[in-house]
Amino acid sequence: MKNDIPLFLLNTPSSHPPKRGGGKINISYIDKSIESFAGILKESYIQWESASKTGFFHELDTRIKVVFWLFLIVIISLKKELLPELGIFITVFTLVVLSRINLVKFYKKIFLLGFIFGFLISFPSSLNVITHGEVLFPIITLSKPYDFWGYHIPEVIGFTGEGFSVVAMLTLRVLNSLSISFLILYTTPFPEIIKALKVLKVPDTFLIIISLAYKYIFIFARIVVDMHLAKKNRLVSAVKSAEARNWVAGRIAFIFRKTQLKCDDVFKAMVGRGFSGKIKLYQYQKIMGRDWIVGFFLFTLGLLFLWV
Amino acid sequence: MHIPDGYLSPQTFVPLYGASFVFWAVALKKLKKELSAKYIPYLAMAAAFSFLIMMFNVPIPGGTTGHAVGAGIIAILLGPWAAVLAVSVVLIIQAIVFGDGGITAIGANCFNMAVVMPFVSYWVFKLVKGNAKGGARFYAAAFLAGWIGLSVASVAAGFEFGIQPMIASGPDGKPLYAPYPLSIAVPAMAIEHMLVFGIVEGMVTALILKYFVKHESELVYATKEA
Numbered sequence: 359m360k361n362d363i364p365l366f367l368l369n370t371p372s373s374h375p376p377k378r379g380g381g382k383i384n385i386s387y388i389d390k391s392i393e394s395f396a397g398i399l400k401e402s403y404i405q406w407e408s409a410s411k412t413g414f415f416h417e418l419d420t421r422i423k424v425v426f427w428l429f430l431i432v433i434i435s436l437k438k439e440l441l442p443e444l445g446i447f448i449t450v451f452t453l454v455v456l457s458r459i460n461l462v463k464f465y466k467k468i469f470l471l472g473f474i475f476g477f478l479i480s481f482p483s484s485l486n487v488i489t490h491g492e493v494l495f496p497i498i499t500l501s502k503p504y505d506f507w508g509y510h511i512p513e514v515i516g517f518t519g520e521g522f523s524v525v526a527m528l529t530l531r532v533l534n535s536l537s538i539s540f541l542i543l544y545t546t547p548f549p550e551i552i553k554a555l556k557v558l559k560v561p562d563t564f565l566i567i568i569s570l571a572y573k574y575i576f577i578f579a580r581i582v583v584d585m586h587l588a589k590k591n592r593l594v595s596a597v598k599s600a601e602a603r604n605w606v607a608g609r610i611a612f613i614f615r616k617t618q619l620k621c622d623d624v625f626k627a628m629v630g631r632g633f634s635g636k637i638k639l640y641q642y643q644k645i646m647g648r649d650w651i652v653g654f655f656l657f658t659l660g661l662l663f664l665w666v
Numbered sequence: 667m668h669i670p671d672g673y674l675s676p677q678t679f680v681p682l683y684g685a686s687f688v689f690w691a692v693a694l695k696k697l698k699k700e701l702s703a704k705y706i707p708y709l710a711m712a713a714a715f716s717f718l719i720m721m722f723n724v725p726i727p728g729g730t731t732g733h734a735v736g737a738g739i740i741a742i743l744l745g746p747w748a749a750v751l752a753v754s755v756v757l758i759i760q761a762i763v764f765g766d767g768g769i770t771a772i773g774a775n776c777f778n779m780a781v782v783m784p785f786v787s788y789w790v791f792k793l794v795k796g797n798a799k800g801g802a803r804f805y806a807a808a809f810l811a812g813w814i815g816l817s818v819a820s821v822a823a824g825f826e827f828g829i830q831p832m833i834a835s836g837p838d839g840k841p842l843y844a845p846y847p848l849s850i851a852v853p854a855m856a857i858e859h860m861l862v863f864g865i866v867e868g869m870v871t872a873l874i875l876k877y878f879v880k881h882e883s884e885l886v887y888a889t890k891e892a
Contacts, residue, residue: 387723387724387725390723391721391722391723394721394722394723394733395718395721398721398764401763401764402763405763427769428769431671431768431769431770432676432770434671434672435671435672435674435675435676435679435770436676438836438842467765471765475670476670476672479670479673480845483841483845483846488845488846488847488850489840489841489845490839491840508849509849520838520840521845523840524840524841524845527842528672528673528843528845531671531672532670532671532672532768535670535671535672535768535769535770536671536765539762539765539769540765543762543763548762548763551762563694563706564690564694566706566710567706567709567710567713567751567755568713568755568758568759570706570707570710570711571709571710571711571713571714571717571755571756571759572759572763574710574711574714575713575714575717575718575759578714578715578718579718579721582718582721582722599725602725603724603725603873604877606722606723606724606725606873607724607873607874607876607877607878608877608881609722610719610722610874610877611874611877611878611881611882613715613718613719614715614743614878614882614885615882615885617711617712617714617715618711618885620707620711621704621707621708621710621711622707624707624710624711625703625704625706625707625708628703628706628707629703633703634703635702635703637706
């Protein structure tokens, strides 16, 4: 007897992932995209949740935090010795502890990023091929030194003390910059950070564009996750590569169209609320006495690091 | 290609902030004139779109997936000046919220990915496509726009890294910032971007443009212009 059950439902499902090749592609691109977009949503939620708690840095005026953050970032990039960088690391660590941030989660992320962008990128420079100096750990000995196309390969290739010091310096700089940046982010809501940039004379127009973009990134990211989940739910096997590419391009076009429609809606809403083209963000309240004292202490500490 | 904090000396990141600032000011002025008061939501939505386009994993021939920087396709879709601001906003958000790229390096990253890349991609596209409105030449132009745009931006980043040992070394000759000289930094950045990431960028640019031209051709800035 003929039934109306679609053919794909009658096939025995395979526990193995679809193979590549033959013009077909597995559906990993959907999973990867879901992971990317869900990662943004997750990260913003963690930051928002952490920023809404109470702690030493949470309660500090955002303007003081933002100016201290940028001040310290500049000091970190100016310092050329390991000792002040270590001092900065310990200072930020103390601020993280005082702010009652989960140390394991916080430093897990910092060390991972620091390892990739600080250590891994700079590590090859510890070889005497790049940083000259006394070889502490030889790894290869050639029959003779080589010179070609302006490159010099010494007879003994190995790690130098000077090279290790460069790697340590760059890794510490990256770790310090990330630590202070994430400390601010985990203790301050992002819109507040953007608003506080007003004290640095960043134009209101630019700040409002960043704030609006940030808000809509999450709204559209949610839509994209839903589109991918819906697609994944409808797929039962590998799809043709060209078909998959066409689908992704279609979703990008859909998001583009959606952003354009939203642009019109937002503009109409702005006009409806009396927008005449002039942008003015509201000023903050006055900075409290406690914030001035903490701010003074932090900036003195910063100056100390600058001077050391 | 996001440069982290600590790799560029102040002698490099301060002028690059200045250069980016000039492009931001001109772009803002141009768009304000073109779109009147609507430029604010327009740029915000363009930035949101630019951010999202970078997150899509696109299946590419060969069975793997990749994602693009997207500055090239954004310049073709929205115009190079809108791309300057949209991609810059994205890079600023990425640096502050996700730690992708340093705070001191925002100027440099914006210069490479939000100024150099959109303009190179846009002009390569215009130059190669000529009067073509479709067909092989048109899509080859889109591929080359993405590929060359990213490659040139990577060379710019490599150059910024490579000059550090020359302009910022200790008295003993020890590099204080990015340690690789021009002879290593530029080829390293150029080769990996020309052979791997640039090809993915080119494919993604051509793929997205192909869809737009087929279904939403009226939305493409680069084909609207005479």
